Amino acid sequence: MNDNNRTSLAEIGEQYGPKEKLIRMCRQNRLAMVSAIVIVLIIVLAILAPVIAPYGEAQQDLLARLQPPSAKHWFGTDELGRDVLSRILYGARVSLVIGIIPSFLSLVGGILLGLLAGYCSGWIDYLIMRLADVMLSFPSLLLAMAIMYTLGRYANSIICLFAALSLVGWASVARVVRSQTLSLKETEYVEAARSIGVRGRRIMLRHILPNCIPSLIVLYTLNVPSCILAESTLSFLGIGVQPPAASWGLMVNQSKSFLFTMPWLAVFPCLAIMIVVLAFNFLGDGLRDVLDPYLENR
Amino acid sequence: MKSAVKRVISMIPVLLGVMLLIFIMLRIVPGDPVTVLLGEHYSQETIDRLTAAMKLDRPLLEQFISYVLGVLKGDLGISYVSKRPVTMMILQALPYTVKLALMAAAFAWVIGLFAGIIAAVKENKIPDRIFMAFSLAGVSVPVFMSALLLQYIFAFRLKLFPITSDGSILSMLLPAIALGWNSAGSIARLTRSSLIEVMQADYIDTARAKGLKRRSVIFGHALKNSLLPVITMMAIQLSSMLSGAVITESVFGIPGIGRLATTSISNRDMPLLQGTILFTTVVIILGNLIADLLYSVLDPRIRSQM
Numbered sequence: 001m002n003d004n005n006r007t008s009l010a011e012i013g014e015q016y017g018p019k020e021k022l023i024r025m026c027r028q029n030r031l032a033m034v035s036a037i038v039i040v041l042i043i044v045l046a047i048l049a050p051v052i053a054p055y056g057e058a059q060q061d062l063l064a065r066l067q068p069p070s071a072k073h074w075f076g077t078d079e080l081g082r083d084v085l086s087r088i089l090y091g092a093r094v095s096l097v098i099g100i101i102p103s104f105l106s107l108v109g110g111i112l113l114g115l116l117a118g119y120c121s122g123w124i125d126y127l128i129m130r131l132a133d134v135m136l137s138f139p140s141l142l143l144a145m146a147i148m149y150t151l152g153r154y155a156n157s158i159i160c161l162f163a164a165l166s167l168v169g170w171a172s173v174a175r176v177v178r179s180q181t182l183s184l185k186e187t188e189y190v191e192a193a194r195s196i197g198v199r200g201r202r203i204m205l206r207h208i209l210p211n212c213i214p215s216l217i218v219l220y221t222l223n224v225p226s227c228i229l230a231e232s233t234l235s236f237l238g239i240g241v242q243p244p245a246a247s248w249g250l251m252v253n254q255s256k257s258f259l260f261t262m263p264w265l266a267v268f269p270c271l272a273i274m275i276v277v278l279a280f281n282f283l284g285d286g287l288r289d290v291l292d293p294y295l296e297n298r
Numbered sequence: 299m300k301s302a303v304k305r306v307i308s309m310i311p312v313l314l315g316v317m318l319l320i321f322i323m324l325r326i327v328p329g330d331p332v333t334v335l336l337g338e339h340y341s342q343e344t345i346d347r348l349t350a351a352m353k354l355d356r357p358l359l360e361q362f363i364s365y366v367l368g369v370l371k372g373d374l375g376i377s378y379v380s381k382r383p384v385t386m387m388i389l390q391a392l393p394y395t396v397k398l399a400l401m402a403a404a405f406a407w408v409i410g411l412f413a414g415i416i417a418a419v420k421e422n423k424i425p426d427r428i429f430m431a432f433s434l435a436g437v438s439v440p441v442f443m444s445a446l447l448l449q450y451i452f453a454f455r456l457k458l459f460p461i462t463s464d465g466s467i468l469s470m471l472l473p474a475i476a477l478g479w480n481s482a483g484s485i486a487r488l489t490r491s492s493l494i495e496v497m498q499a500d501y502i503d504t505a506r507a508k509g510l511k512r513r514s515v516i517f518g519h520a521l522k523n524s525l526l527p528v529i530t531m532m533a534i535q536l537s538s539m540l541s542g543a544v545i546t547e548s549v550f551g552i553p554g555i556g557r558l559a560t561t562s563i564s565n566r567d568m569p570l571l572q573g574t575i576l577f578t579t580v581v582i583i584l585g586n587l588i589a590d591l592l593y594s595v596l597d598p599r600i601r602s603q604m
Contacts, residue, residue: 130315137579138579142544142575145544146571149566149571151326229440232442233440236545249440260450270443270446274435278435281434281438
């Protein structure tokens with residue numbers, strides 16, 4: 001990003017406040033707006049799951065096993081007679097928690113390490129960035145699998161998933177924050193702050209970090225769906241969320257043996273994953289257009 | 299040339315870091331490797347002998363150094379379950395993964411480039427919207443979903459392909475499409491944005507102004523330059539496909555690298571898991587290196603900076 005870009009960005013920022021920017025986004029990008037509504041709706045459904053779900057999360061009805069969709073069981077029942085709709089509603093809780101919390105943890109970790117690397121430079125920078133290189137060289141799914149395996153005997157599966165996904169995710173955040181810190185470090189206002197004796201920590205958190213926030217919001221919105229996908233993939237392989245908890249990936253995994261005869265068992269959880277991930281991706285794309293036009297199109 | 303050497307040297311700390319992390323992982327996992335390897339009914343003497351042979355009684359640093367030296371010689375340890383060298387098992391699985399990755403990459407490149415070019419040429423018109431929606435859907439769908447869907451429709455319903463793969467080209471087609479789908483989406487998006495950017499350059503205006511047809515401007519002038527970043531991405535994607543399509547291989551039952559990883563986890567076979575992770579990571583690091591070098595070979599502007 002060169003200086004020209006930044007002045008024009010600053011001008012845009014002066015012209016439109018954050019509120020106007022959001023309103024502009026809603027007008028320009030209907031898809032992003034609809035996605036935001038869908039996300040809110042899913043969050044509400046997930047919170048209200050115990051109230052609105054017709055059956056319990058693991059409530060079995062062995063007399064009504066493997067039933068096709070009907071008025072009584074809208075999405076049918078699985079091999080233990082559990083209501084698929086209810087399990088999808090409960091599964092939304094798992095997916096959202098696992099989408100939101102590890103992304104947040106890796107965001108915080110990435111911000112701190114990225115600021116430190118960009119601001120301090122020298123051997124600290126070298127060390128942190130090589131560590132980020134190392135983390136980014138691992139195939140992320142295999143790394144998450146290995147972490148799940150290594151930590152699996154020390155903690156329960158949800159905690160392990162938090163750890164695995166945040167350890168996988170911080171490195172890319174750190175790279176973005178570092179590169180922005182490097183360019184912001186040279187700006188006049190940072191120099192001014194330093195010249196009146198503001199300390200490094202304050203400069204990083206008060207002067208540099210706020211300017212990274214737009215791209216971080218975008219990065220966060222796009223990290224959530226990749227965490228949700230990673231969770232469902234791990235659960236699909238049987239090393240994510242452990243039964244009897246309801247997770248969409250796990251539901252697909254458990255339906256594998258009935259796939260050809262009772263495809264609805266797999267279809268509904270898959271659709272749920274797709275809708276959530278698409279909504280977050282559309283929202284992230286829309287936010288990027290508004291907040292951070294210069295962030296590289298990934 | 300100098301910077302290429304520098305780039306290669308910069309890989310060394312990363313590789314060491316990767317090995318260190320993998321080594322630490324082995325230490326964290328509970329269970330003594332010797333008892334796991336031998337089983338329970340062995341005398342203390344045998345256990346001590348094996349501990350010494352595996353250098354497990356040595357200080358950690360020495361163990362790490364001998365691990366690194368072993369890896370450099372191609373020794374990735376012995377599988378707890380099959381009791382065979384991990385290197386052998388990886389080499390046996392590799393041909394399946396290579397075949398799958400090449401086919402998936404070919405699919406992704408053809409579809410991705412085609413869709414990206416059409417989308418860029420018809421920017422903001424209906425074909426563009428359709429292709430871009432498809433590519434976003436491609437990125438948003440979990441691989442197991444597209445794999446299961448393809449398997450259900452084309453193998454089970456239409457019976458055009460075998461349900462599980464035996465390694466033949468025909469049986470590899472569905473897995474390759476499932477694996478290439480995501481990459482096709484990202485290639486299409488990158489091709490589109492890069493081509494649109496190049497089309498705004500002055501020399502494109504010049505070419506148009508001297509009366510060249512739109513088609514020959516796009517294919518003769520613009521495409522070549524816009525493909526530079528795409529080629530880099532292709533190289534990176536190929537290496538990540540080679541590093542094992544864990545999901546695709548598990549859905550279609552292909553005995554490749556990804557399958558080794560999943561079986562090693564369900565069998566609690568730590569050396570095999572370590573070996574596959576190290577192998578795949580090295581493939582990815584090399585892929586990134588090749589992508590960087592390729593980029594500098596193809597782009598004279600970067601070459602002159604070297």
